[in-house]
Amino acid sequence: MASSSDQVREHSCFQEWIAQQECDLSELLHYMEAPANSDETSAAREVCLRQLVDKNIRHFQAYSEKRIRLARDDVSPFFSPTWCSIFENSLLWLGGCRPTLLIRLVYALCGLQIESQLDKFLEGIRTGNLGELSARQLSLINDLQGRTIKEEGRLSSCVASLQEKIGDQPIATIVNESSSEFLEPNAKVDEALDEHEQSMVSMLEEADRLRMKTLKELMNILTPLQAVNFLAASKKLHLCVHACGKRRDRFHGRRGK
């Protein structure tokens, strides 16, 4: 069971994650903008970019592990975090972003980059960014998208079943038997809700695993340069929605004044 000090830990876990995202984004942008070192071979640069991608994945993994540890003490706040803006919360799927959002972002960036560099492409100039996904890469991403939609659907159905179970035993027995409108605190109800929360921890773990799996597969499909390009855009997207959400909360006179 959690206490108010757990609340502080949950908040700071998220704040540290946002700070990490900003720091990682800064490093990713630095690598993307740095002119290629003439002493550096193309292969050496690839290795360097791949290491950067791996480091970013390790940061995701560490954040996920930390929040799962916290969720084991008190899971409900992860489905409706008080540390996110109200707007961000309305976008949540099982305590985080939808894994398919990552794939949608790849397609959007690919389309935008094709459009913006079409002239150069026709002149034979290659940049190797997301506008130059190969047919094989597109086919692999398409396959990943299909599998991810399916897994998202499966987890959504599991959550639906858990939520519906609230209308079943043992709570149904208690509301059926009680003849009063004032239900006293009841140990059996609390036990049922504890059990529900334990199942929600498993759901959060499964959802985080799917987010991580989708990201890792995507990173393996993309070239190191494309992967860095994608990671920078996805972090900008996250930080942008977080900042806009906070501004909206302030505007509406909500949290985080």
Add this chain to the structure above:
Amino acid sequence: MASSSDQVREHSCFQEWIAQQECDLSELLHYMEAPANSDETSAAREVCLRQLVDKNIRHFQAYSEKRIRLARDDVSPFFSPTWCSIFENSLLWLGGCRPTLLIRLVYALCGLQIESQLDKFLEGIRTGNLGELSARQLSLINDLQGRTIKEEGRLSSCVASLQEKIGDQPIATIVNESSSEFLEPNAKVDEALDEHEQSMVSMLEEADRLRMKTLKELMNILTPLQAVNFLAASKKLHLCVHACGKRRDRFHGRRGK
């Protein structure tokens, strides 16, 4: 756009709804427990119970209309309400309960009441409550459940598409074009988020319509006595989860101390 006074209105809309639920529950229990008036014919009692059911449905309808009006000014809080407990929020589906939860509760109550009155039933004593659903009623409920699951799935898919769209234009353009890690407040992003919120209002309306439709159909399938029985149990369930959630929040040192 909403202001902090809208926050007050949103909170009090929910508080009034909880008070209304308590008041309605009290009236439902009173009718259920009152001995049948010897001057009252069975038909007259049915009319009286049906009027009570209709009144309860009108209260649901009025609450739904009121919150949709408020949501048009500021929709996000309805998907992650600060006026509910954190536990209740983890149970939400599109700003309220899953319509299929209502059907699950009917089945649970039916099973429990069959079990508890089996001896009397075998002696030929009939109470007419939810333990005595006819084959025709069960078939209609089963059909309703099938259609409701389908509709829930359709709305869940619509929300998934909306959430994924955040990774698409025009926000993708902005995160693609900006070379800085500090994204300035951007009118285009705000416009996109406003548009997203408008779509979320429509989703909330559709979900409320489905909740209402499911409840009304269920009330028509059940006899007036069974309907009163069900409404009382569903209100007890709601109030019980609300009270337990608030206790859990206090225990965890969260809102509502």
